[in-house]
Amino acid sequence: xxxxxxxxxxxxxxxxxxxxxxxxxxxxxxxxxxxxxxxxxxxxxxxxxxxxxxxxxxxxxxxxxxxxxxxxxxxxxxxxxxxxxxxxxxxxxxxxxxxxxxxxxxxxxxxxxxxxxxxxxxxxxxxxxxxxxxxxxxxxxxxxxxxxxxxxxxxxxxxxxxxxxxxxxxxxxxxxxxxxxxxxxxxxxxxxxxxxxxxxxxxxxxxxxxxxxxxxxxxxxxxxxxxxxxxxxxxxx
Amino acid sequence: xxxxxxxxxxxxxxxxxxxxxxxxxxxxxxxxxxxxxxxxxxxxxxxxxxxxxxxxxxxxxxxxxxxxxxxxxxxxxxxxxxxxxxxxxxxxxxxxxxxxxxxxxxxxxxxxxxxxxxxxxxxxxxxxxxxxxxxxxxxxxxxxxxxxxxxxxxxxxxxxxxxxxxxxxxxxxxxxxxxxxxxxxxxxxxxxxxxxxxxxxxxxxxxxxxxxxxxxxxxxxxxxxxxxxxxxxxxxxxxxxxxxxxxxxxx
Numbered sequence: 001x002x003x004x005x006x007x008x009x010x011x012x013x014x015x016x017x018x019x020x021x022x023x024x025x026x027x028x029x030x031x032x033x034x035x036x037x038x039x040x041x042x043x044x045x046x047x048x049x050x051x052x053x054x055x056x057x058x059x060x061x062x063x064x065x066x067x068x069x070x071x072x073x074x075x076x077x078x079x080x081x082x083x084x085x086x087x088x089x090x091x092x093x094x095x096x097x098x099x100x101x102x103x104x105x106x107x108x109x110x111x112x113x114x115x116x117x118x119x120x121x122x123x124x125x126x127x128x129x130x131x132x133x134x135x136x137x138x139x140x141x142x143x144x145x146x147x148x149x150x151x152x153x154x155x156x157x158x159x160x161x162x163x164x165x166x167x168x169x170x171x172x173x174x175x176x177x178x179x180x181x182x183x184x185x186x187x188x189x190x191x192x193x194x195x196x197x198x199x200x201x202x203x204x205x206x207x208x209x210x211x212x213x214x215x216x217x218x219x220x221x222x223x224x225x226x227x228x229x230x231x232x233x234x235x236x237x
Numbered sequence: 238x239x240x241x242x243x244x245x246x247x248x249x250x251x252x253x254x255x256x257x258x259x260x261x262x263x264x265x266x267x268x269x270x271x272x273x274x275x276x277x278x279x280x281x282x283x284x285x286x287x288x289x290x291x292x293x294x295x296x297x298x299x300x301x302x303x304x305x306x307x308x309x310x311x312x313x314x315x316x317x318x319x320x321x322x323x324x325x326x327x328x329x330x331x332x333x334x335x336x337x338x339x340x341x342x343x344x345x346x347x348x349x350x351x352x353x354x355x356x357x358x359x360x361x362x363x364x365x366x367x368x369x370x371x372x373x374x375x376x377x378x379x380x381x382x383x384x385x386x387x388x389x390x391x392x393x394x395x396x397x398x399x400x401x402x403x404x405x406x407x408x409x410x411x412x413x414x415x416x417x418x419x420x421x422x423x424x425x426x427x428x429x430x431x432x433x434x435x436x437x438x439x440x441x442x443x444x445x446x447x448x449x450x451x452x453x454x455x456x457x458x459x460x461x462x463x464x465x466x467x468x469x470x471x472x473x474x475x476x477x478x479x480x481x482x483x484x485x486x487x488x
Contacts, residue, residue, distance in 0.1 A: 162408055166401045170391055179387050180405060183380040184412050187419035194423065215415070222411065229325070230404050237397035 026115035044077040066135035067196035082160035105228040121153030144199025151212040152192040158223035165230035261464040275454030283447035305455035307350040313343030318410040321403030333399030338466035344382035370421040
């Protein structure tokens with residue numbers, strides 16, 4: 001890092017440097033508060049446990065339900081973790097400093113969201129086979145499940161961050177954020193669980209993965225713009 | 238100002254709350270008259286004079302409520318998103334107010350479309366609700382409206398609330414085509430189209446002409462309702478200005 005130069009003008013750091021600095025800060029902060037890291041994963045596990053209890057423990061029935069249940073549980077776990085994305089930065093004032101800094105907000109926001117994804121979405125993806133086993137998902141479905149979650153959860157994080165940015169200034173943002181974001185999650189859910197189902201039945205899943213990738217590309221390009229705009233609006237009041 | 242002549246002057250005046258209040262005030266009676274005339278005439282025409290459907294009998298007549306409300310629910314979202322974009326880009330107060338006023342009207346139109354669809358579905362499909370692509374996307378549209386309204390009422394500062402809802406409305410606008418196509422593909426995947434309206438030959442003119450009248454009538458009604466809400470909103474937000482006080486004193 002060449003952040004600290006003695007002159008009054010801001011130090012020149014490139015896009016990659018900025019990205020890396022934000023990324024490092026996010027990881028440091030999260031690893032010092034480990035419960036925030038683990039909570040969404042526990043939630044993911046618990047939601048998946050509720051389904052056999054609530055519906056039926058019969059393996060044949062559960063294996064039919066499994067693709068949808070794992071996907072819905074991953075979606076809810078991501079949503080649950082979104083509220084904390086900007087909140088502590090907002091409360092200690094560092095979010096305001098970020099907005100005031102001359103660095104492009106797009107990069108900072110993208111780095112923040114991707115770091116958040118590594119700690120939630122990627123972790124959920126790695127944990128998903130366990131849930132698949134619990135719900136008797138056939139072994140053929142596992143690669144489809146992992147791949148679809150790998151491509152789908154970053155989109156969930158990016159779209160969820162828009163909701164988080166819009167509600168960061170509010171005291172009770174928790175329920176509101178799910179109201180705003182859940183309808184926008186529907187396409188990802190549809191393509192994600194369809195990919196798993198296709199994998200289970202042995203159909204080609206390239207098409208679904210391509211669609212999930214297209215959604216991800218769109219979200220990568222547009223969501224940081226919306227997040228930045230939303231943050232500026234939330235801070236201005 | 239010579240280069241701006243291609244737009245009439247009143248168009249620019251719409252941006253000022255005061256002028257907007259006056260212009261909508263003079264437009265209001267015309268639209269009210271047109272809405273009343275078209276809706277009453279269209280209802281009588283469609284219920285009493287349009288021919289009955291050869292398969293569905295008279296139950297198809299609910300189409301004259303269902304289709305206009307569904308069209309309007311979508312148009313109102315477009316209007317809301319465009320108003321949001323104008324408000325964000327040019328920081329126009331009136332556009333913010335249009336966004337806030339359009340959301341509840343659009344949401345109630347979506348509810349009306351869903352309710353009439355359910356009532357229509359019972360005799361034709363045999364069930365109130367079917368996870369059909371169009372029904373599902375209308376339901377999601379309603380959720381988007383409810384999200385915008387919830388956000389708008391959660392933020393106390395009026396201009397922040399308007400800007401935040403504008404961002405959300407625009408994000409929703411980008412998502413609407415994605416949701417529409419994903420739901421359509423999902424439907425063809427999960428559920429063979431067992432419940433489908435029997436393919437009809439194109440509607441004869443005696444059937445679609447009253448429908449057209451009803452659609453235009455609904456648009457006029459929407460305009461009236463929007464203007465009423467907008468005028469209310471203008472008065473409320475500008476309550477501390479001189480012209481509103483004078484107006485209230487006069488009445």
